[in-house]
Amino acid sequence: MRRAFDEDLQELQNQMLELGSMVGEALARSVDALKRQDMEASREVMRNDMKINEKRFAIEADCLRLIATQQPMARDLRSIAAVLEIITDLERCADYAAGIAKITLMIGKEPFIKPLIDIPRMLEKDLSMLDRALKAFVDRDVDAARRIAAEDDDVDALYDQINNELLAFMLQDPRTIRQATRLLWVAHNLERFADRITNICERVVFTVTGEMREMNIQEPEAEPQ
Amino acid sequence: MSEPKIQIQNVSYAYGDQQVLRNITLDIPARAITVLFGPAGGGKTTLLRLLNRLNDLVEDGRMTGRILLDGADIYAPGFDVPGLRRRVGMVFALPLPLPGTIRENVTYGPKLAGLRDHARLDEIVERSLRQAALWDEVKDRLDSPANALSGGQQQRLCIARSLALEPEVLLLDEPTSGLDPISTAKVEGSLLILREQYTVVIVPHSVQQASRIADYAAFFLMGELVEHQPGKRIFTTPVDKRTEDYVTGRFG
Numbered sequence: 064m065r066r067a068f069d070e071d072l073q074e075l076q077n078q079m080l081e082l083g084s085m086v087g088e089a090l091a092r093s094v095d096a097l098k099r100q101d102m103e104a105s106r107e108v109m110r111n112d113m114k115i116n117e118k119r120f121a122i123e124a125d126c127l128r129l130i131a132t133q134q135p136m137a138r139d140l141r142s143i144a145a146v147l148e149i150i151t152d153l154e155r156c157a158d159y160a161a162g163i164a165k166i167t168l169m170i171g172k173e174p175f176i177k178p179l180i181d182i183p184r185m186l187e188k189d190l191s192m193l194d195r196a197l198k199a200f201v202d203r204d205v206d207a208a209r210r211i212a213a214e215d216d217d218v219d220a221l222y223d224q225i226n227n228e229l230l231a232f233m234l235q236d237p238r239t240i241r242q243a244t245r246l247l248w249v250a251h252n253l254e255r256f257a258d259r260i261t262n263i264c265e266r267v268v269f270t271v272t273g274e275m276r277e278m279n280i281q282e283p284e285a286e287p288q
Numbered sequence: 289m290s291e292p293k294i295q296i297q298n299v300s301y302a303y304g305d306q307q308v309l310r311n312i313t314l315d316i317p318a319r320a321i322t323v324l325f326g327p328a329g330g331g332k333t334t335l336l337r338l339l340n341r342l343n344d345l346v347e348d349g350r351m352t353g354r355i356l357l358d359g360a361d362i363y364a365p366g367f368d369v370p371g372l373r374r375r376v377g378m379v380f381a382l383p384l385p386l387p388g389t390i391r392e393n394v395t396y397g398p399k400l401a402g403l404r405d406h407a408r409l410d411e412i413v414e415r416s417l418r419q420a421a422l423w424d425e426v427k428d429r430l431d432s433p434a435n436a437l438s439g440g441q442q443q444r445l446c447i448a449r450s451l452a453l454e455p456e457v458l459l460l461d462e463p464t465s466g467l468d469p470i471s472t473a474k475v476e477g478s479l480l481i482l483r484e485q486y487t488v489v490i491v492p493h494s495v496q497q498a499s500r501i502a503d504y505a506a507f508f509l510m511g512e513l514v515e516h517q518p519g520k521r522i523f524t525t526p527v528d529k530r531t532e533d534y535v536t537g538r539f540g
Contacts, residue, residue: 065537134496136523136535273525 068133072142075129076201078122079146079153083197085115086153087190089160090256094186097167097249098179108164115157119150141273145266149200152259156193159252159259166245166252176232176239181225182246185253188218189260196263200270208267211260212278218257225250291359293318293457293487294339299353301334303346308334310511312353317504321479321488325498326508326534332491335508336459339489340376341369357457374401377450381462381493383442385434386449390417390426393434393445397453412452419485420448421478440464440471444478457487465493476501495535499523507531 089108096104126147129135135143192211199207229243229250261279269275292315301309309331316322324332337343338355341362355362362372386393394413395403403409413430417423422444426437434445443463450458460479464472479488479501492498498505499520506516507528515528526532533539 068537136495136499136537137526137532139536140524273521 068129068135068139071125071129071133072139075122075125075143075146078118078125079150080197080201082115082118082122082150082153083193085111085118086157086160087193089115089157090163090186090193090253091190093160093163093167094183094249094253097163097170098183100167100170100172102168102171105164105167109161112157112161116154119154122150123147138270141270145200145270148266149263152262156256156259159256162252163249166248170242170245173242176242176246177228179246181221181228182249182253185218185221185225185250185257188214188221189253189256192218192257192260193263196260196267199264200267203267203271205268205271208264209278212264215257215261215279218254222250222254290318292316293358294489295354295356295359296335296339297354297356299335299338299351299355301331301338301343301349301351304348308511309338312513314506314513314516316487316489318487319483319485320503321483321490321501322504322506323498323502324489324491324506324508325495326514327539329510330508331511332508333461336378336461336489336491339457339459340373340378342378344369374453375455376457376459377453377455379443379446379450379458379460379463381465383439383446383466385437385442385445388434389431390434390437390445391430393449394452397449401453416448416451417445419451419478419482420444421474421481422448438471440467440474443467443471443475447475447478447482451482451486455486457489458482460488460490462491462493464497472497495523507534509534 089111092104092111093108095101096108126143129143130140133139192214195207196211198204199211226247229247232239233243258279265276265278268278294316296312296314296316299309299312300307308329312331312335324335326332334343338351339362343349343351351363357372357375361367386396388396391413394416395409398409398412403412414423414427417426422441425441426445434442437445447458447460447463464475467475476497479490482488483503490501492501502520502522504516504518505520505522507514507522507526507530509530515522515526515531517527522531523535526535
């Protein structure tokens with residue numbers, strides 16, 4: 064009985080990791096398609112988002128089945144609750160990738176007003192945080208989770224840098240406003256992605272300690288599409 | 289938390305050579321449900337029985353420590369034991385209605401205590417059955433035999449019988465162990481109402497039941513009180529590894 068349940072919990076975690084790698088790949092592809100201004104690849108990212116949504120619902124159904132049939136307690140219950148939260152964050156992360164793909168379609172083939180340098184940097188940071196956050200969950204590593212959450216500040220700093228730079232372009236030449244605003248959305252999506260990873264880190268701490276606490280308190284802000 | 293209703297102080301208990309409770313200290317708050325749970329043989333039922341001195345006649349039973357009810361030592365010489373059992377009612381795992389009607393089951397205790405006033409007895413019948421969440425199901429057949437009731441109804445009748453004496457404390461030893469989920473839900477529902485007025489101490493029949501109804505939960509393992517926490521925290525975030533292992537089904 065217990066062994067079957069342990070296998071189910073393990074499988075749940077594997078499914079979550081698979082969703083995580085789908086999400087990481089979607090984000091990488093969306094930025095890559097932006098860099099290359101590849102419309103077809105962008106559309107593919109948007110189509111693929113449906114698969115990610117389906118996967119998330121499948122995992123959610125598994126969580127509910129386990130709760131109903133095993134009536135889990137203590138760390139089992141916390142693990143399943145954490146998976147439910149994490150897959151929701153992952154699904155939102157995938158929406159950011161789809162959002163970037165959509166912006167790429169809006170920019171079209173119009174030449175970039177500047178080479179993309181910090182956006183790929185944000186991407187690298189996001190992907191690295193995602194991978195390590197999920198690993199911290201698997202390892203139930205609270206210290207790692209706290210360190211990774213703190214790295215959200217680096218992503219915020221990159222975002223501020225991009226923000227300032229694009230503002231300078233817009234002030235200098237109003238004809239850049241349209242594209243600069245769109246690139247700003249891209250950066251914003253990448254910034255929000257890292258916030259979601261912070262949520263995952265919070266769930267690692269919760270799973271191990273039962274403690275529910277915000278790790279990075281954000282200023283209230285409106286979220287553009 | 290106000291003054292605890294019951295204070296269990298350094299209580300140990302043995303049947304002959306067999307130690308079943310080891311130095312238990314536990315406060316039981318008034319008007320709340322305290323759940324005593326853990327694997328079989330952990331001493332929960334013994335502790336429950338000690339709370340209204342049901343073990344007094346166990347020949348080789350030996351208790352040390354003190355149990356206070358409203359600050360008074362219930363094992364003090366000369367303590368009024370029948371009075372204690374009126375104040376501290378007990379409901380057992382197997383519902384055992386008395387022969388006779390539903391009404392007679394409820395009025396048995398009060399009549400034994402000398403109450404004859406019919407209006408007053410009717411009042412007690414209705415109040416007790418309502419508190420036990422049974423009134424609506426039996427109000428039209430109070431004079432039919434109690435043993436025609438379903439298992440779940442019989443158990444709620446036993447709860448009503450205890451409540452007829454207006455106890456201050458209600459002890460329940462696995463009161464839903466033989467009941468289906470609907471009857472179980474009804475008994476649990478009545479406990480959640482009773483806790484507003486009574487001090488309830490229950491040995492639940494499963495960890496899930498413990499988690500549903502506990503205001504306070506105490507985990508017992510081999511005669512030892514391992515962990516005691518308010519609320520349902522013990523079921524989501526236990527402190528002791530042994531509690532964790534038990535509630536997640538890793539042993540027991």
